[in-house]
Structures are given as C-alpha cells and as structure tokens.
Amino acid sequence: MKFTSHEEYGLRCLLQIGRRGPGVGVTIPEISRAEGLSTAYTAKLLRMLRNAGFLKSARGQAGGYTLARPPEEIIIGDVLAELGGRLFEGDFCERHAGQEASCTHSSDCSIRSLWSTVQTAVDRVLSRTTLRDLLRAEESACPPEASLVRIRPSAPERAEVL
Amino acid sequence: MKFTSHEEYGLRCLLQIGRRGPGVGVTIPEISRAEGLSTAYTAKLLRMLRNAGFLKSARGQAGGYTLARPPEEIIIGDVLAELGGRLFEGDFCERHAGQEASCTHSSDCSIRSLWSTVQTAVDRVLSRTTLRDLLRAEESACPPEASLVRIRPSAPERAEVL
DNA sequence: CCGAATCTATACTCTTAAGTCAAGATTGAT
DNA sequence: ATCAATCTTGACTTAAGAGTATAGATTCGG
Numbered sequence: 001m002k003f004t005s006h007e008e009y010g011l012r013c014l015l016q017i018g019r020r021g022p023g024v025g026v027t028i029p030e031i032s033r034a035e036g037l038s039t040a041y042t043a044k045l046l047r048m049l050r051n052a053g054f055l056k057s058a059r060g061q062a063g064g065y066t067l068a069r070p071p072e073e074i075i076i077g078d079v080l081a082e083l084g085g086r087l088f089e090g091d092f093c094e095r096h097a098g099q100e101a102s103c104t105h106s107s108d109c110s111i112r113s114l115w116s117t118v119q120t121a122v123d124r125v126l127s128r129t130t131l132r133d134l135l136r137a138e139e140s141a142c143p144p145e146a147s148l149v150r151i152r153p154s155a156p157e158r159a160e161v162l
Numbered sequence: 163m164k165f166t167s168h169e170e171y172g173l174r175c176l177l178q179i180g181r182r183g184p185g186v187g188v189t190i191p192e193i194s195r196a197e198g199l200s201t202a203y204t205a206k207l208l209r210m211l212r213n214a215g216f217l218k219s220a221r222g223q224a225g226g227y228t229l230a231r232p233p234e235e236i237i238i239g240d241v242l243a244e245l246g247g248r249l250f251e252g253d254f255c256e257r258h259a260g261q262e263a264s265c266t267h268s269s270d271c272s273i274r275s276l277w278s279t280v281q282t283a284v285d286r287v288l289s290r291t292t293l294r295d296l297l298r299a300e301e302s303a304c305p306p307e308a309s310l311v312r313i314r315p316s317a318p319e320r321a322e323v324l
Numbered sequence: 325c326c327g328a329a330t331c332t333a334t335a336c337t338c339t340t341a342a343g344t345c346a347a348g349a350t351t352g353a354t
Numbered sequence: 355a356t357c358a359a360t361c362t363t364g365a366c367t368t369a370a371g372a373g374t375a376t377a378g379a380t381t382c383g384g
Contacts, residue, residue: 001246001284003163003277005342011273027360040344047362059361060351076276084163110299111173114238114291115165121283122163129276137272167372189330202374209332221331222381 007084009037010045014079017055018071018131019138025064045083052082071135077126087122088115165246171199172207172245173238176216180233180293181300187226207245214244233297239288249284250277 016031032042046065049055056068067074178193194204208227211217218230229236 001163001165001169001242001249002251003249007163008273015272029360038344041342043361044343050361057361058351059349059359061359062352063350063360065361080163087163087165089164110177110296111170113299114296118284118287121287122280125280125283134272134276137275191330200374202376203372205331206373212331219331220381221329221379223329224382225330225380227331 004084007080010083027064071131074131076129088119169242169246175207189226233293236293238291250281
C-alpha cells in the first residue's frame with residue numbers, strides 16, 4: 001500500500017499545467033524539463049490524463065496541453081484513481097481468492113470491511129480536494145511549516161467495530 | 163495506490179492464527195489449506211510476520227505458529243506496514259526526484275502535504291484497529307449484510323469519473 | 325538412532341508496473 | 355510546399371513485486 005510513481009509524477013505534471021493561467025498551453029518538453037522527467041514518460045502521463053478527460057491537447061507548432069476544465073472542477077481523487085487505481089477495486093475479491101473458488105467469506109469478511117473503512121477515510125480526503133486547492137496551497141506560503149492542504153472539518157473519523 | 167497481495171494474504175494468515183485460542187499452534191499446511199495458498203507462499207508470509215515480532219514459531223513435530231502477543235496488542239497498522247510498507251515512506255522524496263538533484267519543492271510541496279494528509283487519514287483508522295477488533299467483528303455476525311467495521315455517518319462515497 | 329513432521333533460508337521464476345523507443349500525424353510559419 | 359515544432363500510438367525493455375522451488379535445520383516419537 002504505497003503511492004505509485006504514476007500518481008506522484010502525473011499529479012506534478014497536472015500542477016505544472018494548472019499553474020499557468022487558463023488557456024495557456026504547456027508543452028511536453030517544458031514540463032519534462034521542469035520536473036526532470038524524460039519527454040517520453042511525460043508524454044505518457046499526459047496522455048493518461050488527457051484520455052481521462054482532465055486535459056486537452058493541441059497539436060502543431062503552437063500546441064501544448066491545457067486543463068480541460070477549471071481547476072475547481074478537477075477532483076484529485078479522480079485524478080489519482082486514473083493514475084494509480086483505487087485502493088480497493090471491484091475485482092479485488094476475485095483476484096485474491098487464492099486457489100479457492102471464491103474468497104472464503106467466513107475467514108475474511110472482517111478484512112473486507114477494514115479495507116472499506118480505509119478506502120472511505122482516503123476518499124473523504126481525496127474527493128474533497130480539487131486542483132484549485134493544491135494551487136492555492138502553493139500560492140500561500142510554501143516553505144514554512146504546517147499542512148497547507150487543510151481538510152474541511154467534518155464528523156470525526158472513527159472506525160467503530162460492532 | 164492499492165492494497166498489496168501481501169497485505170491481504172498476510173493479514174488473513176494472521177487472522178487464522180488469532181482465531182485459535184492462545185497457545186494453540188497452527189501449522190503452515192493448515193493455514194495454507196484454509197486460505198487456498200501454496201505452503202511455500204504461506205511460509206513466506208508467516209516468516210515476515212514472525213521476523214516482525216507478531217508471531218512466534220516452534221519447530222518439530224508438534225510445532226506451528228502462535229501469536230507473539232495478545233491480539234489487543236497487535237496493531238493492524240503495524241502489521242500492514244510490515245507486509246506492504248507505508249503509504250508515504252521516508253525516502254519517497256529522494257526516490258521521486260526525477261533527474262533533478264532533489265525534489266523541487268516549489269513545484270510539489272502541495273503534493274507532499276496532500277500525501278501527509280492522506281497518510282494521516284489512513285493511520286487514524288489503522289493505528290486504532292487491533293487484531294482483537296477484527297476477531298471480535300467476526301464473532302458477531304459475519305454472513306449477514308452490512309459492514310462490520312462502521313464509520314460514523316457523513317462519509318459521502320466518491321463519485322466515479324465519467 | 326531414525327524417520328516424519330515441522331519450520332528456515334536463499335535463490336529462482338513469473339507477472340505486472342515503470343519507463344523508453346521509434347515511427348507517425350497534425351499544425352502553423354515561411 | 356516545406357519545415358520545424360508539436361502531439362500520438364503501440365511496442366519494447368527494464369525494474370520491482372508476487373509467488374515458487376529446493377535444500378537444510380529442528381523437534382519429537384518410536
């Protein structure tokens with residue numbers, strides 16, 4: 001259970017584009033240089049984001065990438081799901097049934113519900129964070145201390161076992 | 163960002179052992195059979211858990227695995243960290259610095275703090291859940307519907323990407 | 325002592341994710 | 355029309371995680 005490279009780098013690329021004003025195209029070589037990634041890899045990541053509808057691209061001499069929507073409409077949770085998948089995916093049970101026909105529920109339904117609980121905790125953060133929030137966090141004060149992305153207060157997150 | 167196979171299977175094995183009373187040894191072939199895993203893989207997972215101090219083992223004809231501590235002292239977060247690493251590890255920045263000397267903070271400190279926020283949300287759940295909790299959840303009512311580990315209201319599930 | 329049942333350890337293979345390569349297609353400027 | 359800058363695509367290579375194989379060491383019962 002780790003953040004993947006695609007999530008890290010893909011999100012960085014998205015930020016590079018969001019940082020420029022709306023309508024300003026950014027090219028693959030520019031992003032590649034800014035982030036220290038190969039152009040080929042940058043292109044691959046941008047393609048993923050474009051196919052998922054977060055970016056749009058223009059070809060040709062004055063081409064480049066721009067956001068497909070305003071940053072406040074780009075949910076980071078959706079971006080990360082595209083780049084690195086969901087924590088607990090639909091086919092998880094089938095894929096982890098061992099040699100048995102199906103995951104033996106008597107032995108691990110408590111695990112299933114633990115996974116859901118974690119998933120929910122993560123979603124609570126990521127579904128409420130937009131690209132706008134990340135950009136705003138940078139504007140404020142980057143170097144200093146303290147968490148820059150603050151989660152709006154909500155019901156206390158407590159896993160409660162019946 | 164996904165749960166790993168080691169986390170899933172390793173935790174299942176740990177549950178198998180915790181389910182038996184204290185002091186009752188469980189053998190690799192038994193667990194292997196119960197979970198539908200190969201004995202070799204089961205052995206590998208159990209070894210990881212043993213080396214991390216969650217289990218102890220006895221060799222020989224009447225050998226097997228038992229918990230090294232009472233289940234209420236086994237924090238699931240620690241177990242998962244051992245089986246699948248932490249979401250956001252210490253060396254993450256160095257490992258993802260691209261070609262650059264270090265991760266350029268001006269471009270991604272907002273990402274760093276996002277990662278921390280997610281990590282905290284996950285830890286909040288996992289550091290408070292013990293093996294005892296999972297075992298208790300099973301005792302109650304497993305087959306029926308509904309999540310056994312329940313989160314207090316106000317957890318809107320994330321919307322799918324179109 | 326001997327053998328069966330058990331755990332132990334390391335090295336190996338297989339699969340998937342990460343990252344690269346190379347050929348192609350579009351656009352705008354001259 | 356040509357050229358250079360750009361994105362596009364699919365196949366390829368490499369690295370890492372998942373799972374296997376095999377040989378070895380410990381314990382206990384006879």
